[in-house]
Amino acid sequence: MISTRPFNAYLDTLTEVAVLLPKHYYSGKSSAFYIESGGNVTKMELVGVQELNAEIKYTCRLKEMPEFGREHVILDERLMRTDLQMGGVIRTKEFDRLFYYEGELGSMYTPEKTSFRVWAPTATEAFVKFKETEEAPLRYMPMRRGPSGTFEAEINGNAEGFFYHYQVRVNNIWHEAVDPYAKMVSVHSEWARVVDDEKMKVEKHQLPPFSSPLDAIIYEASIRDVSSQRESGIKHQGLYLGLTEEGTQSPDGQPTGLDYITSLGVTHVQLMPFFDFFGVSDTDFSANYNWGYNPLYFNVPEGSFSSNPADLYARSVELKQMIEAFHKKGLRVIMDVVYNHVFVRETSSFEKLVPGYFFRQGIDGMPSNGSGCGNDFASERKMGRKFILDSLQYWMEAYNLDGFRFDLMGLIDVETMKQAASRLRRHNLGLILLGEGWDLNTALPAEEKATIRNEHALPEVAFFNDRFRDSIKGSTFQLFETGFAFGNSKMLDNAFAALTANVGCSGVDRLFHSPAQSVNYVECHDNYTLWDKLEACFPGDTETNKKRHLLATAIVLFSQGIPFLHAGQEFCRTKHGVENSYTSSDIINQMDWRRRGEFVDHVQYVKGLIEVRKSTGAFRLRKEEAICYHMVKWPANADTLTVWLKDVGSYGKWKDLVLSFNTGKMASTFALPEGEEWHQIVSGTEAGTKPLQTVKQDASVEPFSCAVFAR
Structure with a gap:
């Protein structure tokens, strides 16, 4: 193994090497370079020289592709040696085609044997590092190279509950990572754990097929917010089990939690992130608050919602019990997923296992940051796409989910979303897919982004309709800019277009080709609540603001498309003027059941609006032509x-x-x-x-x- 590098050499394509000589290294000059592989030394063809700031770049062509999974040495004519590192080759389509792996990844348990398989095509060695219990000594098991860039190993005997990491050597550096395909992790997400899927099973309640997304009325809620207030009457406050409790009441004797949501008449509950995320302690969830858009391990339930995060199966079983509690009430569950970025790129398992592959880079070579979180997941790469599709299918099948809401969906590529719709609907025809189709600055061609402008390519996916939102309540980003429901009559034509789901028959520019693509809303977890914006625009005008609030909600429920309500919107939910409450306290974020009592007439009114919508398909017209007629x-x-x-x-x-x-x-x-x-x-x-x-x-x-x- 080469410990020091007099110069650097990178494999940039399957047959091209970039050699970077520092200018202080013989003035950065050289005339010949060689590759040594398995004892054979071959001269490379020099095809280009480029002067950089502190280095001279030599582009060399190989006669054949170097074998991946083994070390190669680059020499110059002075016989100075350096190792061939993995460079831009990992971002080429040729690399993607060569190393795409279709099979199962992760740990695969049986009582007799547990198999491990990880995708690490640029690694030269790999180990499974494991321990049987938290206190047990560490053990190491070498992995053998398998097909398409995988490494494999087996533990004989019953390995249920074992803690494990992967260790891989890439570019002569050892990296250690939790399995990105892990289904369970330890407290505080430090280790992956081997699980027996049979012990995570909960009886499923299959609801009748759902005919169309247009029949949905979506209610967005946070598991924690619904039950965290003491006055909720819920025993398991802030936890999965809190939303399984029936018969819970507020101090005024009104239903709360599961019973209350059921009573509204909505069809789908969209739950904010419940995969494993950073920001809340597993063992003392009250110490921190976070919405959950900081992904750690995508296939693992969040520990802070569990009654016992250290229990190997409690997270999964309690989450499934919560989902089935909704199903028993006739409500379907949509999962909020965040595949567009990870919490920290540098420490993520994806980056450690295959450095540089799973995240986009801009033309400047720096990580793309359309998410605003320091990284954008490269969904367009074959194994990035595979991970997203595998993850979605796992959640749908294992947790019996009825839909997925994609955070910052515009950062995901069109082809991935098309394949997601096709693959998931083969198993669940009534599944709903919706997302934020915002056009963000990521290193992906405009025509490949899953944005609203590309809605024609995604007829089976619905988009949050920001034009609807801004037409009815006013700009989300300009607090004092008002919409039609706030009395701005200049927005009347835009409001009519919003009523038609912004298809092409209102005289206003078309946004969608199908009403089933328009998610209509005036409030969600992001930004000011509708009530807080009203109070800012019309301070002290409380009675009129109540009327404006109901008017805006009525427009949502009587428009063509898919209506979307934020939990508590029906009783004028306030976050006390906090615009972005993602780390605010429970006092700011909780559903205030005392306030529900103060606005009980509003709740009854919204129930009536929902009853009217559900009474006739005239509010749920399937085709643009029908809307126009x-x-x-x-x-x-x-x-x-x-x-x-x-x-x-x-x-x-x-x-x-x-x-x-x-x-x-x-x-x-x-x-x-x-x-x-x-x-x-x-x-x-x-x-x-x-x-x-x-x-x-x-x-x-x-x-x-x-x-x-x-x-």
Whole structure:
């Protein structure tokens, strides 16, 4: 092994070596270079010389590809020697094709034998470092090189519960890493552990097939936030088991937790990250708070939500029990996944096992940072894509999940998302895939990003509709910029486009080709809550702000596309003016069940809106053509958006519906379409499918409110 390097040499393609001579090394000059492999010395063809700041770069061509998995030595004409290091070759498509491995990776347990397989194509040696218990002595087992850049080893006998690491030697440096495919880790994520999948099984409750994403009403919640408040009446506060408890009540006798969410009428609960993340202590979760967008081990449940993080199986079993508790109530569960980056690139298992492969680099050679977290995961590389697809399938099958929400999905490539949709829906036709299609500055061609601008390439994936959000409530990033629901009548045309899921029939530029691609929202865990923005824009105007809040929520629930609610939105959730609460305390982030009691009339109203939406398919039109035909913009005053849903009898009990949203300070009046009399089913204070009053033709809508008329 070469301990010192007089110069550096890197394999940049399968047959090209870059030799970098320092300028102080014989003035950086040389005329011939050789490669020594297995005792044979071959002269390389010199094809280029380039002067850099402190070095001279010599590009040399090999007659044949050097064998991976063994050491090679580069010599100059003075017979000075250096080792051939892995360079840019790992980011070439040829390398990807050569070393793509289709099989299973990780630890594979049986009572008789546990097999280990890791992908480390640039390594020359590899070991499994393991111990039987936390106190047991360390042992080392050499791994043999397998196909397509893998290394393999077996432990005979029952290795259940063993702690293990991989050690690999790359570029003559030893790296030690937790298995990225680990299904379980030790407390504080220091070791991977061998698990028996049979002991993690929980009885599954299969719900009937879900026909269309348009039938979904998504409710985003944090496992911790729902149950962390003492007044929640939940015993396992902040834990997986907290959301399995039934019959829990707040001090005013109202349901909380699982029972409360069920009572709303939503169809899907989208849970913020519950894979293993950095930022909260496994053993004292109350000491820290974090939303969980700091991924450590993607296939492992987060320990801080477990009643016993040190228990080998408690995390998994309790998480599965929580998911099945929702299923028993008829609710489906969407997992929030963060495959776009890791917490720290340099210390991640991916970087240690195959340095430079799993993360994008910009043209300057520095790590790409569209995520703002210091790294972007290279989903477009074959083994990066394989990891994401394998991980998704594992979660779906092992944990019986019903959908995935992709954080910063625009950093993931289109092909990976297409394959995810195809692969997952083969097993679960009703699975929902949605994500943030923001166009971020990552080292990926624009046409390859899974962004909203490329929605035509991803018809089976839904996108958070930021145009909807900003049209209805105003800019997320300019606090005092208001949208239509806040009284900005200049946004009326944009609001009508939002009602149509921003497909191409509103007169405003098209955003989507299908309503099933539009996730409609005015509030999520990010940025100011809707209530906090209202309070900033209209300080002291509490009663009117309550009306504006309900009006914005009504627009979400009565628009074409997929409605999305943030937990607590229905009772004007506040984070006390904190815009980014990702590390704020439980006091800021918790669902305030006392506040729910103060806004119980709002909760009932939102339940009524949900009942109306679910009563007819007219709010869930499947095709752009149907939206263009059935939705007619109806004359009203400048502060009011009125829409006639005509000829919709085939979708439900109502032949016609008129929706009217008045954002002005005065009551709005207009003439309803002629014909049979109308029944008002939604007013500013009541909502549901039962008629509130009968109207022949002249309709009136209270200030800052929504009205729905049906016949």
